[in-house]
Amino acid sequence: MGPREKLALKYVLTAVFWLLVAGIEGMLMRLRLINLLTDIYTPEHFYQVMTVHPYVGIYGWAYMAVMGAFYYLVPKVLNKELYSERIANMSYWVMTLGVLITWLSGFAFGFAALYTLYWPLPVLRFPPISTLVFSIGTIMIFASVLMFFFNMFATIFLPARGVAGPGYVAKELLTLSFNLDKLKAFGKGVKNYLPKVYSYPVFIVGVFRGCVDTTLNALTMAAISAILGVYAFAGLLNINLPVSLIDPLIYKNVFWWGLDLIADGNVLIFTAATWYFLVPVLVGRKLYGEQVVRTVILADLVLSLFVWNHHMLADTPQPLILQIQGQIFTWGELITMGLTMFSSEVPSLLYTWLCHRWIRWHHTG
């Protein structure tokens, strides 16, 4: 077993451990909801678990599983070396400790502002030390996520180590993520220009376009964690920072803009990219409509930047025009996801599988 295999396994084994923790927590909360375990679960403790549960599930389980898989698959598909195994190992430890500290912020320190963190609840109703520990844990989580993305971008875009720097990677990333070269060619009147993104396999395009969403997610959420950390630290020093410095509605817009990107980047684009990669391998034929799926991923990426308003439909001070815009763009995801479904032909695979089952039942019956 090589170092890359070991790395991937290390990630996925830890991910499964966090899945187990999240699963047990989920079951315990359900039991409390049917009025069992009432002695253990005071309302305070119940909401502490509910607050850290999504962090354990999303970052401990889902992200670590994705990170392990992509650390292995991306270099393999590109037939390249991983940019930095050291960063990969470091991001493993930062993430593992980050999730553990976030979990402790609830379990040992009493933080219970839920994952929504609506301003100013996290800094008004919980001990400052708990908010500070939560802030440190989540900043570590987002730092690990950003290290992973940097490693992915550098692996994908750097021609060879030492040939070019971070500036080159950033330029390539922006150009390829948003087809800027095609726009430039269009501006110059060049017709039938084939964008550079076509020189990358569909899977890799999904990985870096999805990573754009999740990078923006990590940056936004880290900024929010930093704000909470500053207020909590001031609270520990008995300095009273006024909560009115931050507008709750603008905060909520920024929060949902950043948080929603995880759904598009991690859940939609990464999953779609993985199946774009797997379906041809499994069925032994080219991906249906392979020539347009890169554009579908681009449409997904662009749409994902404008859909956050579906979380604000019950906020009546929110401008109506934003609510309508949010609804229209969210319906746009029906189109991109519909095309993804078409390309990966998952229903058709399901149909084939059912036919095989039917034949088998028929023969054995």
Next chain:
Amino acid sequence: MYIQQVVEIFYLGLVAVYIVFILSFMWITSRGRRELSTDGGEEAGRGMEKAEKTWLIILIIVAIFGNALMLSPLVPSVNTVIWSKAEPVKTIYITVEDYNFVLPENPIRIPAGVPVEFVVVSNDVTYGFGVFRKDGTMVFQMQVVPGYENRIVWVFDEPGYYTIRSTEYSGPEHPKMVIYDAILVEGGVE
């Protein structure tokens, strides 16, 4: 009973839409089926394939139809906000602070069949303002964002008592934020 039936019809409708999706998908793919290619060496053309274009058109039609439906007066909250623009005949001011709803009167008396406006203000954190029927089903809800006047206009059709409940987590004592029979809708048809 009425609400439950609406919910059931809605879910059955969703299932029907899903079946139509799968059937149209299978129909299109059976028409546009190409030669199976396993060598991977063939250079495909760039644009969309014909079957895919048809599928895209279906998706766009569904999206346009869905958007129009969700912005139409058929959705009660949309009707109140965008279409009817009815002037409220009564405005009820409610304050929320430290897990408590402060009501102007208990119960709040509201005439049936006319638009009334609720203005809810929070003095600390974000809460929810939800109004529920006696059977536990929800009439409407909105978020109560601190620092803003959160306004909602509603027309109550059915007379009777209604419950007010916070519909947003505001801290560990949030589940206690419920006032039974806080609203009494009077008049109209029993």
